Amino acid sequence: MTRYDADVVVVGSGPAGATAARLLAGWGISVLLIEKLRLPRYKPCGGAITKRTIQLLAPLDISPVVETWVHKLTVQSPDGDSFTVDLPDQLIATVMRDKFDTYLADAAIVAGAKLKTQEQVLRCEQINEGMEIVTTKQTYRSLLLIGADGANSVVAQQLGLKPKRRAFSLVAELATEAKERWDGNIHLYFPIAFNGYAWCFPKGKHLSAGLYTHLRFVPGWRDWLYRYLASFELHDCLDWRKVKGHIIPIADKNSSFHRGNAIVAGDAAGVADPFTGEGISWAIYTGRMAAAFARAFLEGERDALVDYTRAVHEEVLGEMKAAHWFARILFTFPQFCCQHFLCREPVLRNFARLLGGEVSYRQLWQKALRKGLLLFMNS
Numbered sequence: 001m002t003r004y005d006a007d008v009v010v011v012g013s014g015p016a017g018a019t020a021a022r023l024l025a026g027w028g029i030s031v032l033l034i035e036k037l038r039l040p041r042y043k044p045c046g047g048a049i050t051k052r053t054i055q056l057l058a059p060l061d062i063s064p065v066v067e068t069w070v071h072k073l074t075v076q077s078p079d080g081d082s083f084t085v086d087l088p089d090q091l092i093a094t095v096m097r098d099k100f101d102t103y104l105a106d107a108a109i110v111a112g113a114k115l116k117t118q119e120q121v122l123r124c125e126q127i128n129e130g131m132e133i134v135t136t137k138q139t140y141r142s143l144l145l146i147g148a149d150g151a152n153s154v155v156a157q158q159l160g161l162k163p164k165r166r167a168f169s170l171v172a173e174l175a176t177e178a179k180e181r182w183d184g185n186i187h188l189y190f191p192i193a194f195n196g197y198a199w200c201f202p203k204g205k206h207l208s209a210g211l212y213t214h215l216r217f218v219p220g221w222r223d224w225l226y227r228y229l230a231s232f233e234l235h236d237c238l239d240w241r242k243v244k245g246h247i248i249p250i251a252d253k254n255s256s257f258h259r260g261n262a263i264v265a266g267d268a269a270g271v272a273d274p275f276t277g278e279g280i281s282w283a284i285y286t287g288r289m290a291a292a293f294a295r296a297f298l299e300g301e302r303d304a305l306v307d308y309t310r311a312v313h314e315e316v317l318g319e320m321k322a323a324h325w326f327a328r329i330l331f332t333f334p335q336f337c338c339q340h341f342l343c344r345e346p347v348l349r350n351f352a353r354l355l356g357g358e359v360s361y362r363q364l365w366q367k368a369l370r371k372g373l374l375l376f377m378n379s
């Protein structure tokens with residue numbers, strides 16, 4: 001009879017993996033969480049988290065690792081016009097991912113998960129009724145595997161679940177003087193022919209700024225970033241050695257999120273928002289789903305993993321599709337959209353609520369279509 005090291009092995013201790021491990025361990029299921037790096041580890045990320053993220057993590061209180069609460073949102077159009085709205089309290093916060101992710105991993109340990117760090121998963125395969133996971137140190141067996149190992153997921157790769165589409169984002173951590181010259185808001189700039197946007201977010205003692213794009217390659221991205229920062233006189237705070245980029249995988253309608261006794265969550269599943277690149281809340285959301293369906297599977301529901309794929313399609317990809325259309329329109333016609341829609345106070349307020357996760361893309365589309373229909377009927 002096969003001996004298992006844990007009921008569930010979770011690969012990757014980012015928001016998706018740590019959340020899945022915390023919930024499973026809290027339900028009394030034995031969990032082994034495997035992380036290739038030593039914690040805390042730096043992760044290139046804007047670290048903007050939304051009210052929705054905070055609600056998804058409750059009752060875990062993340063206030064000890066919040067860098068700052070954001071009080072204003074500024075959107076800038078290609079021609080340079082910008083528009084600012086005040087944000088409701090506690091809608092958007094920023095975190096540094098080294099502290100935030102370690103906090104989530106610690107919470108998983110407190111719940112009863114066993115964490116192994118500096119151990120990289122190299123391979124995984126189905127064996128009999130479970131999974132075999134080969135790391136740089138050891139071979140483990142578990143009844144179920146959750147791949148939450150991020151954008152370059154080995155688990156997704158090995159199981160043929162790798163998302164086909166991708167966006168790209170890069171971040172520059174700016175020197176502390178930058179913070180003093182900044183008024184503490186989130187700034188988004190939608191240039192022409194960039195298929196994305198430039199952003200600047202306040203952190204506790206410094207600023208993070210960067211670019212997000214759907215393009216495979218942005219010619220002259222260094223000049224872009226330099227000019228963007230120069231427009232705020234922040235270019236002298238830029239240290240090119242501290243500029244890091246990464247792909248953000250994006251799933252599509254043909255994606256599957258399970259194979260055999262394994263499922264994928266977070267960036268490994270490609271569930272980041274294709275409009276904003278915001279992936280933390282979706283990583284946590286699918287981490288929670290992965291835990292719930294894993295529990296059902298362990299309790300004997302044989303179709304639970306197929307149901308997981310179905311549920312991710314219904315609950316997450318439907319929203320991603322709506323976000324994708326948003327991105328297509330705004331990134332293709334940024335000047336028109338900013339001038340006629342986005343840079344108007346009621347729209348920008350709704351946009352802020354969307355960024356904060358208070359309304360969904362689908363709700364926003366419905367609202368826009370209803371308004372369009374009313375205008376049409378009144379014309």
Ligand SMILES: Cc1cc2nc3c(=O)[nH]c(=O)nc-3n(C[C@H](O)[C@H](O)[C@H](O)COP(=O)(O)OP(=O)(O)OC[C@H]3O[C@@H](n4cnc5c(N)ncnc54)[C@H](O)[C@@H]3O)c2cc1C
Pocket residue numbers: 011012013014015016017034035036037043044045046047048049119120121122148149150151152153154168169170171210244245246247248265266267268272277278279280281283
């Ligand atoms: C520049 C940039 C800016 C971004 N800004 C934002 C933002 O402001 N807000 C937002 O919500 N999202 C943002 N994102 C997206 C966000 O970072 C990701 O969507 C999110 O981190 C996904 O979480 P995850 O848990 O799925 O994966 P990750 O956070 O990537 O965690 C995966 C973990 O798995 C570990 N791992 C990887 N391979 C292995 C292996 N083989 N064996 C063991 N462990 C392994 C990694 O070390 C890592 O700790 C940004 C992304 C980029 C690139």
